[in-house]
Amino acid sequence: TQLLEQSPQFLSIQEGENLTVYCNSSSVFSSLQWYRQEPGEGPVLLVTVVTGGEVKKLKRLTFQFGDARKDSSLHITAAQPGDTGLYLCAGPAYSGAGSYQLTFGKGTKLSVIP
Amino acid sequence: DADVTQTPRNRITKTGKRIMLECSQTKGHDRMYWYRQDPGLGLQLIYYSFDVKDINKGEISDGYSVSRQAQAKFSLSLESAIPNQTALYFCATSGLGGLTGELFFGEGSRLTVL
Numbered sequence: 001t002q003l004l005e006q007s008p009q010f011l012s013i014q015e016g017e018n019l020t021v022y023c024n025s026s027s028v029f030s031s032l033q034w035y036r037q038e039p040g041e042g043p044v045l046l047v048t049v050v051t052g053g054e055v056k057k058l059k060r061l062t063f064q065f066g067d068a069r070k071d072s073s074l075h076i077t078a079a080q081p082g083d084t085g086l087y088l089c090a091g092p093a094y095s096g097a098g099s100y101q102l103t104f105g106k107g108t109k110l111s112v113i114p
Numbered sequence: 115d116a117d118v119t120q121t122p123r124n125r126i127t128k129t130g131k132r133i134m135l136e137c138s139q140t141k142g143h144d145r146m147y148w149y150r151q152d153p154g155l156g157l158q159l160i161y162y163s164f165d166v167k168d169i170n171k172g173e174i175s176d177g178y179s180v181s182r183q184a185q186a187k188f189s190l191s192l193e194s195a196i197p198n199q200t201a202l203y204f205c206a207t208s209g210l211g212g213l214t215g216e217l218f219f220g221e222g223s224r225l226t227v228l
Contacts, residue, residue: 009154033216042118042204042219043157088156090217099164101147101172102217106156 003027004089004105012111016078021108023089024071030092032072033102034063037086079112086110117141118220120205126226133192135223137205145208146188147217148172148180150201157204163188195227 007022023032031050035043047056049065049072056063060083062075076083088107092100118139127133137146148160159172161180169180177199179191192199202224206217 035217040221042206042221043217044219045216048216090157095170095172099170101159101162102215103159104157106154 004032004091004103006087006089006105006108008108009106010109010111012113013079015080015112015114018075018077019079019110020073020075021087021110022071022073023105025091026070028069030069032065032069033090034072034074035088035090037088037107039085043086043088076110079110081112081114084110084112116221118205118207118218120203120220120223122223123221124224126228127195128228129196131195131227133195133225135190135203135205135225137188137190137220139186139188139205139207139218141207141209141218142185143207143209143218144185145210145215146182147206147208148178148188148190149204149206149219150174151204151222152201160190160203192225195225197227200225200227 005024033048034046037043047063052069053067054065060077064073086107086109090102090104093103095101121136144165147162149157151157158174160178162170163182166182181189202222204222205220208215208217
C-alpha cells in the first residue's frame with residue numbers, strides 16, 4: 001500500500017510568516033499533486049509535480065518534488081489569511097487491472113491569523 | 115453554476131434509513147468518483163466509474179452502492195445507514211486517468227446519521 005504522510009497535521013501562524021508543510025512516503029510516486037480545500041468546499045488542484053527534483057512556483061507558493069520522488073514540500077512565503085485551508089497531497093496508487101487511482105494524505109490544516 | 119453538482123448538500127437521517135446522494139457534472143468527463151472525508155482521515159475512495167457500464171470498488175465500499183445512470187450522473191446509496199457513515203461525501207470527475215489526472219470536486223454532501 002502506498003501511503004502518504006503529511007506533517008504537521010495542524011499549523012497556526014500569523015499573517016506575514018513563512019511556512020513549510022511536508023508530504024512523505026516510503027514508496028516512489030510517479031507524480032504528486034497538491035490540493036487546497038477551503039471550508040465548505042471541495043478540494044481544488046494547485047499543482048502537479050512529475051519530475052524528481054522539480055520545483056514549481058505559484059505566486060507565493062513553492063512546491064518541490066524530492067529527488068527520489070518519495071516526498072514533496074509546499075512552502076508559503078508571507079502567508080495571508082486567504083491561504084487558510086486544508087492542504088492535501090495526492091499520488092497515483094495502483095488499484096488493480098492496470099489502473100491507478102489517486103490516494104490522498106490526511107492533510108495539513110493551516111490557519112493564518114490576521 | 116458549478117461544474118460538479120451534488121445534492122443534497124446537507125442531510126440528517128436515522129439509523130436504518132436508505133439514503134441516496136446524487137452527483138451531476140457538466141464537464142463532459144467519463145470518469146467519476148465518490149470519496150468520503152472524515153476529520154483527520156483525509157479522503158477515502160468509495161467507488162469509481164470510468165464510463166456508464168463500468169463500476170469499480172474503492173478502498174471503503176462496504177455499506178455503499180452506486181449507480182451510473184448516464185455519463186453525467188453518478189449516485190451513491192446507503193441501503194441502511196448507520197452512525198459511523200456520518201461524514202462529508204464528495205463526488206469528483208476526471209478527464210484523464212492514470213498518473214496525472216486532475217480531479218474536479220463537487221462542494222460536498224454532509225450526511226449525519228443519528
